[in-house]
Amino acid sequence: MLSVTGLRANVGDKEILRGLDLRIGPGEVHAIMGPNGSGKSTLAHVLSGREGYAVTGGTASFEGRDLLALEPEERAQLGLFLAFQYPVELPGVNNTYFLKSALNSIRKARGEDELDAVSFMRLIKEKLKVLHLDDSLLKRAVNAGFSGGEKKRNEIFQMALLEPKLAILDETDSGLDIDALRVVSEGVNALRSPERSMIVVTHYQRLLDYIEPDFVHVLYKGRIIRSGGKELALELEQHGYGWITDEGAAA
Amino acid sequence: MSGELATWLGAATPNGSPAWLEAWRTSARERATALGVPGSKQEAWRYTNPRRLFEQAFDEGAAVLAAEALAPLLVEGLEADRVVLVNGRYAPEHGRLGALPEGVRIDSLARLLAEDPEAVRPHLGALADDPAALFPALNAAGGADGLVVLLAPGARLERPLELLHVTTGERPTLAQPRHLIVLGEGAEARLVERYVGAEPSIAHATNAVLEIDLAAEARLDHERIQHDSAESFHLSTLYLHQQARSRYQGLNIGLGGRWARTDINTRFAGPGAECVLHGLYLSGDGQLIDYHLDVDHAVPDCTSVELFKGILYGQGRAVFDGRVFVAQDAQRTDAAMSNRNLMLSERAEIDTKPQLEINADDVKCSHGTTVGQIDPQMLFYLRARGIPEASARRMLCLGFAEEIIGRLGDEALRAEIAALVGDRLEAAPLD
Incomplete structure (x- = not known):
């Protein structure tokens, strides 16, 4: 599904990703952990096509396409979804209109018919329930004046609606209290399927109690220095990052 | 000089007009002739020549419009009485007025001046008293007609009143309507004033x-x-x-015209x-949209809000020249003026000058201006959801405009304006 080889990327003059390798198969959930500044968010942004990053080496293919050559909207249309660490407020942009535009842009790109208003509303109400979100959300502007928890739930709600093939959750747990974390995680787990893969980027092990990964990778100084099963996350929790970063730095 | 102004000054007042009307027009004519065509050296004309x-x-143009030419100029679903x-x-044949309640008069200025001049005498020219203003003087001298709405104390318009002004003709025509809107104590009304052109390619003037x-x-x-x-x-x-405790809510949408100047005093x-x-204004290639606001807090305890937002693209230009004046004894004045602009092009130009002139000491006044571009983070958020860049830009522009469009009084108008703005942006060059 996703194959990243030797990926290098700069922000300005600074090299953040330094030869990163990652392979993700259908239905797999991969956690990417690492200390602050290790390049976790940069990886999420480079894969989703955000401006401001210069890819200086390596490749990334998604569904057989050269991901790095595509515009952000083409990546989304192909089935890539980024749940933002800091969802952007869009004052004046109505949520329903936004969701409908997004869904229909993706459907159109896939050669599917655009949904009419009635089918769209039926679909959207069904997805709202999964995330315990209120109908009133639809009348509001996108993320404008939302609490931190509402913004994160809105991200997962959009993911439920757009049904991506690969979702990248960028520090979805940051800023969430324990109840919100549970709701968001339940939403994510409800979307797990043999066809849908996920990259869960997180600083803490806590989220992985709720969203159980198949693989855990430790990112440090722009490279994956250790990969393992979910037990790796527990070891990190016990010993801290220092336990392997010292090794990684030595290697 | 007067040669240039001849068409604008109009023909002589019809015979049999009351002497006061004759005198008023003559004085306007003399004033306009003396003022002459302004140059850009004058402060009020700094930005425009x-x-x-x-x-x-x-041409003066005939007051004739075929019914089939009117139909496409109407707003679908707008529930309002209409005067055209x-x-x-x-043009009474195009109007749509229901039975008017007691104390409500809606009529043609020309007709009232001919048949009941005393009804309009106290109001005609009563407020348009700026001796240095050329265009109002030209209007007084050369204008012949307009809309008169008189509401007696306590009277209320049950339905909104739409004033639709159409310029039309195979050759450029000049229209100089004057409207008098007079609301008695406690009277209430909603007026939707629309200016449209029947031919897109002819340079009519209003x-x-x-x-x-x-x-x-x-x-x-x-x-x-x-x-x-x-x-x-x-x-x-x-x-x-405005007299004590009156409320005025004005919403100005400026979309059309090669040069559109609106003065609000x-x-x-x-x-x-x-x-x-x-x-809300939208200015694109070859356009100049020009707003001048003069808000006079002459007395204490009044509140004013001025918020104008503009979207500029291509080589569009706009001017926002706003002034709030607070008189010495206008204590407890509350005034907030702001102008925000979204620039879609490096070639677009905005001249913005919000000013406060405060002579009282116990006031709450603010003013501010912003000039910015589309936020790249917002744009990325939309694109990351699969929305193509051009559509995403339009959505953000409409989002910026929504703060104003959302205040229009009904859904039909909101949909109309959002569609007009959306269509314009769709046709706008991206650069």
Whole structure:
């Protein structure tokens, strides 16, 4: 599904990703952990096509396409979804209109018919329930004046609606209290399927109690220095990052 | 000089007009002739040179519009009574007025001047009193007709009143309507004023004057939509006078015209009054949209809000020249003026100058200006959801405009304006 080889990327003059390798198969959930500044968010942004990053080496293919050559909207249309660490407020942009535009842009790109208003509303109400979100959300502007928890739930709600093939959750747990974390995680787990893969980027092990990964990778100084099963996350929790970063730095 | 102004000054007043009307027109004619065509050295004309307007020949134009030509100019679903003016003249055959309640008079200025001049005498020219203003003087001298709305104390318009002004003709025409809106104590109305052109490629000109007088506790909601054809010249000068505890809510949408200049002069005459002026303008290639606001807090305890937002693209230009004046004894004035601009092109130009002139010491006044581009983070968020860049840009522009569009009084108008803005942005060059 996703194959990243030797990926290098700069922000300005600074090299953040330094030869990163990652392979993700259908239905797999991969956690990417690492200390602050290790390049976790940069990886999420480079894969989703955000401006401001210069890819200086390596490749990334998604569904057989050269991901790095595509515009952000083409990546989304192909089935890539980024749940933002800091969802952007869009004052004046109505949520329903936004969701409908997004869904229909993706459907159109896939050669599917655009949904009419009635089918769209039926679909959207069904997805709202999964995330315990209120109908009133639809009348509001996108993320404008939302609490931190509402913004994160809105991200997962959009993911439920757009049904991506690969979702990248960028520090979805940051800023969430324990109840919100549970709701968001339940939403994510409800979307797990043999066809849908996920990259869960997180600083803490806590989220992985709720969203159980198949693989855990430790990112440090722009490279994956250790990969393992979910037990790796527990070891990190016990010993801290220092336990392997010292090794990684030595290697 | 007077040669350039001849068409604008109009023909002599018809025989048999009352002497006061004759005198008023003559004085306006003399004033306009003395003022002459302004140059850009004058402060009020710093940003615009009106000379090209006077280099063009205009016909007076006939007040004729075929019914099938009117139909496409209407807003679908707008539930309102309607009065239509064609080239500045009242066209009763296109109007749609229900039975008017007691104390409500809606009529043609020309007809009232001929048949019941005393009804309009106290109001005609009563507020348009700026001796240095050329266009209102030209309107007084050369204008012949307009809309008169008189509401007796306590009277209320049950339905909104749409004033639709159409410029039309195979050759450029000049329209100089004057509207008098007078609300007695506690009277209430909603007026939707729309300016449209029937032919997109002909440079018609409109020079409208409005005099709005609100007695104590009167309330007027006033939406003004300037959607003249792309080549046209649009000038409009509004004079608003507010007595104690009256409320005026004005919403100005400026879309059309090659050069569109709107002057809004408001004056508080009694305490506790409120004046809200919102605006949205869109200016693209070859266009100049020009707003001048003069808000006079002459008395204490009044509130005013001025918020104008603009979207500029291509080589579009706009001017926002706003002034709030607070008189020495206008204590407890609350005034907030701001102008925000979204620039879609490096070639677009905005001249913005919000000013406060405060002579009282116990006031709450603010002013501010922003000029910015589309936020790349917002744009990325939309694109990351699969929305193509051009659509995403349009959505963000409409989101920026929504703060103003959302205040329009009904869904039909909101949909109409959002669609007009969306269509314009769709056709706009991306650079």
